[in-house]
Amino acid sequence: MKHIIIAFIGSLCPAVLINVDRRNLIWAGFSGLLGRLLYDHLVAIYPGSALVSVFLGTAVVAVYSEVMARVRKTPATIFSIPGIFPLVPGVDAYHTIQSITEQDYVEAAVFGINVVAKASLIALGVLVVSAVFRKIMLNKKQR
Amino acid sequence: MELKAVMRIAMDAGEILLSNGAETYRVEESIIKICNGFGYSCDAFVFPTGIFLTVRSPDDESESSVRRVKTRTLNLSKIDRINTFSRNMVTNPSSFEEATKELEGIRTSDYYPAWIRLLCSAVVAFAYAFLFGGNLNDGIVCLVIGAVVFLLNSQMVKSAYLPFLTFFIVGFACGFLSLLSQLVITDTHVYIIIIASVILYLPGVSLTNGVRDLLAGDLVSGLTRLGEAVLVVLAIGMGAGLAISISPTIRASAH
Structure with missing residues (x-):
């Protein structure tokens, strides 16, 4: 329960800072909540599935954003940018830098690859979903 | 017309x-x-x-x-x-x-009022301290650092906008203040505080927009934005790394 509230606040407040309109703020908060909820759930059930879970979490955020974009008639980024905040691989990024300062480059590489993989998967999750949605919308227009 | x-x-x-x-x-x-x-x-x-x-x-x-x-x-x-x-x-x-x-x-048209933005950046750092598994002390330290770094950042953006230098200083400030807080309040996790206070300045937008550009076939824009995201991450990382490496004594007491 605590994590749900934190994830909600954790994407609502960034939404305020990038100036999301007042009537969309709550919905931007739910975006991050959904993504983080799925991620936590998957990691709890399947330990060691962090990478896949990040991808699926982002995919949920992206689907939600595209749907809400149609419902609320605004760009999808208004929901997807705050939504991916709770999924950012911050801990790994810190350990990468700390290992570099300790000159433990093997450890740094391990964490660094994790960061790059997770960031790429976040990007890929958004990419796949919005590609599918754009394709569907184009098909609709052509008919 | x-x-x-x-x-x-x-x-x-x-x-x-x-x-x-x-x-x-x-x-x-x-x-x-x-x-x-x-x-x-x-x-x-x-x-x-x-x-x-x-x-x-x-x-x-x-x-x-x-x-x-x-x-x-x-x-x-x-x-x-x-x-x-x-x-x-x-x-x-x-x-x-x-x-x-x-x-x-x-x-x-304007942003939200400054005090709301200040409050939000403090609360973001507070919330992410818990999300990364910190305790209440971590959260309180983050609340303060989040507010200080927001003021620092908005001052720098206002006076002279040098993007990568700004990010470098933000990273350094987050790292340095987090390590400094170890001297005042014990029972905190320094890495959680650094990440939670820095998370707001990570280039999530450049990343997602870059990918969306690539997807839409705007190859030049997409790669440019991804390159920008990488540079920002490096600038923040170097700033935080510098802070970590110049305070070995503080770090030793942290572990």
């Missing part, structure tokens, strides 16, 4: 979109939508740093112009409003005066 007037409106709308963090394809689509709405055809070529636009009238008269976009911030409500504006231009085109007035209104 005249060719030049349409060009002016389309260009202004595109500039507002681009300088407030819209994806490249959205800028191009909006410019094309506005021009088509007034019955002109056009070609728009948008980079993260500028716009090229040629507008053609039905009797083959044409006009070209270039607009350089230097500042890029993030203001999603402006993107939202321009989006609505360009859609309205298709359904019921307004006069030049009305359109310029509306654009000016969007351009000068």
